Amino acid sequence: MAVTLADVAARAGVSAATVSRVLSGNYPVAGATRSRVLRAVEELEYVVNGPASSLAAATSDLVGVLVNDIADPFFGIIASAVQSEMEPEKGGGKLAVVCNTGGSPERELTYLTLLQRQRAAAVVLTGSAVEDPAHTEALATRLRRLAAAGTRVVLCGRPPLPEADGDGGRDGQRGAADGGAPLTVAFDNRGGARRLTGHLLALGHRRIGYVAGPAERTTTRHRLEGHRAALADHDRALLAEAERLTVHGAYDRSSGYDGTLELLRREPGLTAVLAANDTVALGVCAALREAGLSIPGDVSVAGFDDLPFSADASPALTTVRIPLHGAGARAGRLALGRDSAPPGGVATVRTELMVRASTAAPRSG
Amino acid sequence: MAVTLADVAARAGVSAATVSRVLSGNYPVAGATRSRVLRAVEELEYVVNGPASSLAAATSDLVGVLVNDIADPFFGIIASAVQSEMEPEKGGGKLAVVCNTGGSPERELTYLTLLQRQRAAAVVLTGSAVEDPAHTEALATRLRRLAAAGTRVVLCGRPPLPEADGDGGRDGQRGAADGGAPLTVAFDNRGGARRLTGHLLALGHRRIGYVAGPAERTTTRHRLEGHRAALADHDRALLAEAERLTVHGAYDRSSGYDGTLELLRREPGLTAVLAANDTVALGVCAALREAGLSIPGDVSVAGFDDLPFSADASPALTTVRIPLHGAGARAGRLALGRDSAPPGGVATVRTELMVRASTAAPRSG
């Protein structure tokens, strides 16, 4: 049906092996032969059969990128950066496959199986991980198998996997055939959150609401920990209040909206609201505005991530910048084995406080 | 190295053929045998070798989704919707591969080749197409080959391919083996733009600036045509001005910013600015604000697409809603052959004017 290597070989008057060599270019071939082959390829409109070559070569050029929500620019930016490193021009020549888990642990596992089935060259897991022990265990197992099958595994925007307890000492000698633990590009969420809350405290805020992400996510936990660490630093008494002034929700606009209404109910005297991320912050702002509160006059608001729209929000959003593109690109290079592994296998990306117009000192009094 | 079908067969005490049948489930197998096989699969942690089965079966479960910019929620939402239809639960069981072309025609072609090489089951091209004749031709050729190779091709958010001139009458009998022209889910950009401009005109605006997208894109052209049609409807004299009040740029925030500054230079008396899309509108707003102009007091602003952040912008953005999720889902179903083809192969998605706070009557006088 479709034209095959053999057809091209026949047409060019050479053997199939030669055609293969010309196409993969990893073996010397005489100039004349080469161009004859190339012409035959052109004329026959030949396109390599990927599955066949993957089977024979026992490798594929697929790289899986798992994201929690592809419609969220946070992930879009990371995925785009990972993919940019795969460009044929950049020596990658891999096909980056973006898979949308929707934040579901089961789908995460399903996609990993699918990717293992495809014998993916690498897999990049992005964004916060779910902290359920059962899932962590299942995930670790799956990743171990992938690594064992020769697939490079890279984590981006989530912490390294917790040390496996069950494997005892045998795992001590990592870095061997199994590739060791997955390489990680982690974000300094804790530090960023801490600086952000510190900023609010320095402005004089004391009643600070926090609309956090889903409870069982690493990113949520780290940001919350940073927040509370800052509170504790300033005055341990604030810590007591923190619990009451925290609500959880999804990483989306409506949870910011709903969360803010709830916080306002719990504490009408709120002078600031921190959001799990910039998207949530948008919802926070909307709720505040509808409640007749001005930003930052009555209530200061801050987000996290510094997505592109944040600087253009009105008022411009104070937030914590994560160099998402750079992090994604790094992860991409690690996935291709084009960057050497960071010390300890973990590269932590710095975050930067971006003070803009949505935060100000609370009304005096 | 890895465990294969044969290993499983040996373990279960059956033949490889039986294991294959159990796994693909498309052939009767005795209950007892089946569970014995399944257990062996579990115990051996067997994972099908995708390339091998694709080779043998001459089909793959990959579906390519080409997007112009994966970091843009416009595409993220569409891609997410396409992918949601591929869920194993939904009977899809396909692996949706999101490929980021960055709007580059060459990369579009490159990815299509890559996907053809993988023997993709289907390909969905999303977003505006580049209108360069050479590229259109090359694209049409590539798509024809894909279709001929059995890959389903679906267009989403771009118009159907122009009729091929070269093929003469032979193409008349479409719908045969080659699957005919690609199925299309088109957006009514023209109609939406027309209603939007109509809205502005009805409010009393006459000096309306337009920050358009890149000149050679179908979406850009259609929105511009709708805009001008509305102007012409109202008063042909406005049409004469339209050219002068239009600037082109990318579909991003900064082109909105820069474009607005340019428009203001050309026509300080502007009372409204229409943006190529919501993201561009954000840039427009920023530029206006920096110029000391209030929205909509001094200048009205409107976007296009109705991305999630638009309703939360301040002021909330008047825009044209495109049901991106629904369109993407439809495209996904068409790609899987799960929806029957729309009449004429083209489904046009309605757009809806969303009037919000960023547009108002111009200052009297």
Add this chain to the structure above:
DNA sequence: CTGTTAGCGCCTTCAG
């Protein structure tokens, strides 16, 4: 530098 020879792992008739 080029051709020959074996598979890669699975699917799919064809018998039984």
Add this chain to the structure above:
DNA sequence: CTGAAGGCGCTAACAG
């Protein structure tokens, strides 16, 4: 319902 056998298209030694 199950097994045996051939081949999908390509790559990778191995000879020349």
